[in-house]
Amino acid sequence: MSILTDVKNLGQQIWLDNLSRSLVQSGDLARMLEEGVCGVTSNPAIFQKAFAADSLYAEDVAALKTQNLTAKQRYETLAVADVRAACDVCLKEYEADSGRGGFVSLEVSPELAHDAAGTVVEARRLFREIGRPNAMIKIPATDAGLAALETLVSDGLNINLTLLFSRRQTVRAYEAYVRGIRARLARGEAVGGIRVVASFFISRIDNALDGNLPAHLRGKTAVALAKAAYADWQDFFGSTEFADLARQGANRVRLLWASTGVKNPAYPPTLYVDSLIGEDTVNTVPDATLQAFIAGGTARAELAENTDGALAVLEEVAGLGIDVEALAERLQQDGLAQFDDAFAKLLALLS
Template identity: 60%
Template sequence: MNRLQAIRPFGQRIWLDNLSRDLLHSGELSRWINEDGIAGVTSNPAIFHKAIRDDARYATALLALKALPDLDAEQRYEQLVIPDIQAACDLLLDQYRASGGDDGYVSLEVSPELAHDEAGTLNAARRLWQEIDRPNAMIKVPATAAGVAALATLIHEGINVNITLLFSLAQVEATWAAHEAGLRARLADGLPVGQVRSVASFFLSRIDSLLDGQLPEALRGKTAVALARDVYARWQARLDSPAWAELSQAGAQPQWLLWASTGTKNPAYSDVLYVESLIGPRTVNTVPDATLLAFRDHGVAADTLSDPADSQAVLAGVAAAGVDVSAIGEQLQRDGLKLFDEAFAALLALTA
């Protein structure tokens, strides 16, 4: 068993934060699935911008799409990448089936331009879900107020959702409430709840990148992990509540926590910091290629989510330094939306 495979017995799944036609056609993604236990794939506008810009395999298909006069740039983009999403779903379908729906998901994001448009998000998510037409697809929706409201409706409709750009406990708690509301609506309508799935993507490295300059040296590089461990502890407590017990008895599955932005940005920190520090049951860590290779080389798998006591001390220190982590979470979400808007605009410039 290699180092990445050694994570699975602790109840965590590793997903790849990358997708391209080259990864699919070269067999690299298939090898990572078979040899390293990769159990899912995430994508975003920045990932597909890089793929379409750098991967020559898209060139011929893009030229053919540009010859069709009735397609706009976004439609061309979707027609380019939906086959990649479908192919990745097909590679992971055996895992999805063997795990009873716990593993094997592939995420595609709705347009970032819809971040504050609930109706637009719902329409786009429904359309992408139908066009991908795979049970192990997940539609990625940002955790704005509009996105969280859409989450409840999409879960009610049986559409798997990766709710993303979460940076604070308050944001995560809103997604938990929306997820549970969607499940209750399904139950009220007599619909099954066991197969609809969701993950809540909590972003890490961006938190430390923003805060480290505001903190004493002893706290630098620790806030993101402390926040994530606190979120996890509160998630476990929520799953022990009578309200969740009622849903669980009906067959509902919890919204797993997913650790995102796990590539270490500060070279002074371990390149596997955001993997080693956050391993525990019913979680996902989505890693870029470099982090995957680093953990395969020298990562250590252990249960590091069970005891959040040190996290409370770190968070107390952060608060004492005058940092409002809830306000920082709102700022980081706005910043993240802006980055995805810029990546999406650059992406559409390629397909215009």
């Protein structure tokens, strides 16, 4: 039994934060699923790297450039095909786990980060074009993204809400999800097949704060925030209010830990995997972190442990004059800018 299976038995799914044509066609993705990986996430930076480095795209890129298409249309042609193929590989996991795992995420254009209506239109279109039940459409957790989340949940789409960095942002996401579920139920439509994950970014928090913290707090804020966010999740989805929706078929949003590769080489490479294992959660990891965890990680449900200690860390950080909610807003904007940049480079490859 692999360590990934051990993690799954503890209630957490490990997803791969990578996607390329070679990954699918080589059979590597299928082998990872056999070892215990349960899904796939992608983003513009991942596709930009894949299109630039994977020779399997060359023939199709050349052919697409002869067609009267925009660079974005060429990108979507390639990305939708990749996600569709990955969904087919992951379908067995999706079916075996009653629709809880086996998902593959595709992000809407970063250009739509502050356009709720545009996000809804594009998400609907991409979900329809992929045409697979285990597709997830990724949208950012901006104000516009939360408005779109409510509509898209009401539509019945699977959503990966990304670029969450704080407890407040994440609870707002849960509230938008519930509004979408209530709207769908009010129309007499089923909600049991809708799956949503809330992608809470980890390593970027420590990377932003550590330089301003005393040594004993460095590398601890992100995990402390995650533990506090998990306690918030337990409170929200364990409430009487949500129990009524659950009786009508609603699923809990799952916290997904993202950006879990360490950015500080002084930290153990599996820090943000070992520390964040908890029931009904997901951790999406890049290849190097996945291999490090398989080689030397620890499968132990630490996420729900020592929440008081985590809150004490956050109180000490706040006592230093650091506003983690303000930091979260800045990190979200930084993340949007990084995706914008990656998307521009991706489109340049296809122009």
